[in-house]
Amino acid sequence: MSEAPAMTDLGAGDPWVLLHSFPVDRRMWAAQCAALAADGHRALALDLPGFGGAPRMANDPPSLDGYADAVLAALDALGLDRVTLVGLSLGGYVALRVAARAPGRLAGLVLADTRAAADGPEARAGRVLNLGLVRSRGPSALIEKMLPHLLGADAPEAVRAALRGWAGEQSAGGVSDALLAMRDRGDATPVLATIACPTLLLVGSQDTITPPAEHAAMAAAIAGSRVEVVEGAGHLSNLERPEAFNAALRRWSAGRA
Ligand code: MLT
Numbered sequence: 177m178s179e180a181p182a183m184t185d186l187g188a189g190d191p192w193v194l195l196h197s198f199p200v201d202r203r204m205w206a207a208q209c210a211a212l213a214a215d216g217h218r219a220l221a222l223d224l225p226g227f228g229g230a231p232r233m234a235n236d237p238p239s240l241d242g243y244a245d246a247v248l249a250a251l252d253a254l255g256l257d258r259v260t261l262v263g264l265s266l267g268g269y270v271a272l273r274v275a276a277r278a279p280g281r282l283a284g285l286v287l288a289d290t291r292a293a294a295d296g297p298e299a300r301a302g303r304v305l306n307l308g309l310v311r312s313r314g315p316s317a318l319i320e321k322m323l324p325h326l327l328g329a330d331a332p333e334a335v336r337a338a339l340r341g342w343a344g345e346q347s348a349g350g351v352s353d354a355l356l357a358m359r360d361r362g363d364a365t366p367v368l369a370t371i372a373c374p375t376l377l378l379v380g381s382q383d384t385i386t387p388p389a390e391h392a393a394m395a396a397a398i399a400g401s402r403v404e405v406v407e408g409a410g411h412l413s414n415l416e417r418p419e420a421f422n423a424a425l426r427r428w429s430a431g432r433a
Contacts, residue, residue, distance in 0.1 A: 182223035182230035183250070187213025190283065192260040194221040195247065195267030197289070197412065198358070199315050199322075199351045200342040201228030207418035208262070208425070215426060220259075222250055224270065226350025238353035240361045244273035251281060260284035262425075264414060265386065266354060272364040275371055284432060285371060286425065288378040289411050291386045292364040292394055303359035307352055315351045319343035328382035328410030335415045368397035374432040375401035378424055380409030380416065402428065 184202055186209045194205040202221035209219035225233035225246045235242030247270060251259060260283050263271030268290025275282060295303065310318050319340055327335065375398050377391040388405055395403045404424040409416040 182228055184209055184219070184221040186210065186219045187217055189217040190260065191218045191220060191254075191256050192262060193247070193251070193256075194219065195224065195243075195261070195263040195270050196221070196227065197265035197267055198354050199227070199318060199346050200339065201346065203228070203338075203342055204264075204412070204415055208414055208422060211418075211422040212425070215429075217260075217429075220250075220254070222247065224266070224354075226353045227346055232347075232350055232353055237360065238357040240269055240273045240357050241277075242353075242357065243270040244277060247274055248278055248281070257281065258283040260286070260429075262286040262288065263290060264288040265290050265411065266358065269358065269361055269364070272367050276364065276367045279370065279372065282371075282373040284373050284429075285375045286378060286428070287375065287391075287394065288421075289380060289383050289386050289413055291390050292368055292397075293390075294361055294363040295359055300359050303355050307355050310348050310351050310355065314344075314348055315346045316340070316344040318351065325385055326411045328380060328408060328416055330408060331410060331412075331416045335412070338415070339412070365397070368394055369399075371398045371401075374428075376424070376428040377401060377403040378406060378413065378421065379403070380406045380411060380413035382408065382410045383413065385411045402431075404428070 196204050201223045205221040212219035223230035224243050233242035261271045268287045377395045379388045379391040395401045406413040406417050406420045414421040
């Protein structure tokens with residue numbers, strides 16, 4: 177395994193790029209990177225700008241396009257023409273921007289615990305409250321507020337502790353940028369019908385933030401896509417049920433060959 181400052185690069189084979197959720201960083205993909213590498217793929221987990229080891233984005237105001245720019249720049253720097261792109265929640269919003277802007281770079285797409293629709297008025301108002309919280313009390317206060325909604329009923333205590341640790345290490349600036357970018361993101365629903373690469377929708381059965389029904393609706397709009405439900409997991413399905421999540425990736429990958 178080689179470590180660049182803001183990237184995990186594990187294994188050899190066809191490249192998979194993994195984009196993390198909010199407000200954490202690429203460490204959330206450790207189990208998936210290990211499994212993909214063991215299965216003969218190259219797993220690259222990136223820190224989005226402003227998270228983990230990555231500098232904040234230059235885009236002002238912050239936008240999902242700023243994150244997509246960073247992903248495409250990383251692919252160029254790595255000399256990767258086409259990749260399987262995996263995004264969970266915030267990572268899925270970014271993956272949909274990449275799909276819109278550079279569809280030819282995608283050999284496959286995995287959208288996990290995410291949505292295509294933009295924030296409605298209530299969600300936008302919630303972002304403003306969360307911005308105030310992060311600016312006054314930092315990302316640790318935000319993760320405490322989010323935790324009850326992020327995880328399913330039976331989530332292991334170790335997952336809760338890991339999330340607290342990772343979120344607490346993020347900068348208030350990077351987390352605030354993401355809140356603004358998510359608040360102001362556009363509706364990506366029209367992008368769904370343009371997606372032509374093999375696509376998997378993955379969702380925890382107990383995901384109340386981006387529920388299974390939304391994934392079924394996205395799948396209906398993406399030709400040839402398929403949905404898998406990770407039973408017993410909430411919004412962070414890859415962390416709560418890593419074996420089930422990895423098995424779903426494996427089944428889909430084998431089926432598209
Ligand atoms: C995430 O898990 O990345 C967040 O729930 C995304 C969001 O707040 O919309």
